[in-house]
Amino acid sequence: MNIFSKLFGTICLSVILCSSIQANLILNGSFEDKGTVSPSSATWQIYASIPSWDNTRGIEIWNGGFIVPAYHGNNVLELNAHSSDISSAYSIFQFLSTAVGQQYELTFAGRKRQSNSDERFSVSVGDLAVSVINQAHGNWNEYSYTFTAVRTSS
Template sequence: MKTTKMIKSVIAAALLAAGSAYATPVVNLIQNGSFEDKTQANGTWDIYSGLDHWTAAAPTGVEVRHNVVGTAADGVNFVELDTYANSSITQAFQTVASQKYTLTFQFQNRDGVATSSQGLDVSWGGTTFASVDSLLYGNWETRSYTLIGNGTMQALTFSAHGSSDGLGTSLDNVSVTAAVPEPETYGMMLVGLAAIGFVARRRKAAK
């Protein structure tokens, strides 16, 4: 009897862990990650002092393009951070202490421009943790990184780092999501399934 109760407790814990892992939908914590807040006419570009939910460095701002020197990776707009000089954009959001987050974004070199003019730096909480450069042209590349929350508002910043000449790397489709469940969660699920099978076999043998 005690064994059965213990197994039931393990099953309940496993199912609860599994439910927690899969019941919560994946939400992008970055708002306006594809820069669609501006109604940019097809075939045009403009420099803005800021975008919805993004703070741009002053006075350089951020350049939004729609089918100009490339097409968007997501939606119709994308941005360049070397406007008439190197610039940056920042967005902050509330984090949970020790929570792992997955940052994903896409970038693309500008056709016909030397690699020395290209490239982006990425910083989290004021610390640069990645510099992305590419030898490819005309193709969007994807990068993913793991970020760790500290329980406060943390700032994510993208900065142009090539020659400050108005011709730089494009950025689009930025997202930050909570990391996938830890392996321990899947372990609990397997324990629960094994326990369910054990109980089923015992009941069948008892009949």
């Protein structure tokens, strides 16, 4: 299964995945490594791909301090990456090596834009499928979920 399948809304996040046995399984969880693309002086940029992450419509990275401070490191991921195709959900994901039956903890931080509307996104991994509604704005919110691996690749 994919992590962060069908992400909706305008929220920025950092991701860490761990279990009591293994340390962080997520690679490039703070989106600091943008690959070999020339650095941009722009405050944000859409990348076709960045190391360790797959996506469905490009990955929009905001450089440190643009509108909001990063939760960890210097960059944030904008989940409503600019696209004229709003008919399908935007997704980012990684495949992780997991042990069937092993429990893992998925933790991440999200922050919604300054607006009155709720921001929604879905997270799926292992036996976990959850819709998250982020109502508060102005601060980073921490989320934590436990899942059991159902395959050797989650």
